[in-house]
Amino acid sequence: MFPKRQGIIVWLHSLKHSKHLRKFGNIHYVSKRLKYAVLYCDMEQVDEMMKKLASLPFVKRVEPSYRPFLKLEFESKGEKEKNSSYPLGYSAE
Incomplete structure (x- = not known):
């Protein structure tokens, strides 16, 4: 239903041009x-937007956000111990 979004970090020379970024996302x-802006656009358009943004004269550097590609479900240490049959470190010999 919702399109997949990805963040783009845009490093600027001056913040007075930050309002021009509204056109891109x-x-x-x-x-x-630190003079940077984070903007979001559709994942299909990220490469095109990064090229357009990098060509602007007031932009220093453009970086993609890797958050959509990271695993966000973590296991706690307690869950691992509950699942093992020997929680105290004893081994069956």
Whole structure:
């Protein structure tokens, strides 16, 4: 139902051009101190958007966000111990 989205981190020379990034996607965050912006667009358009953004004169660098490709389900240490048959480290010999 919802399209897959991916973030793009855009490093800027000056923040006064950050409003121009609205044309390329949804601006999620703008850092004043580090001079970067995070914007989201559809995953199918990420490569095209990165090329367009990199060609702009006020952009230093463009990086993709790798969050959609990371595993976000983690196991706790307690779950691993509950599943093992020898939780105290004894081995059956």
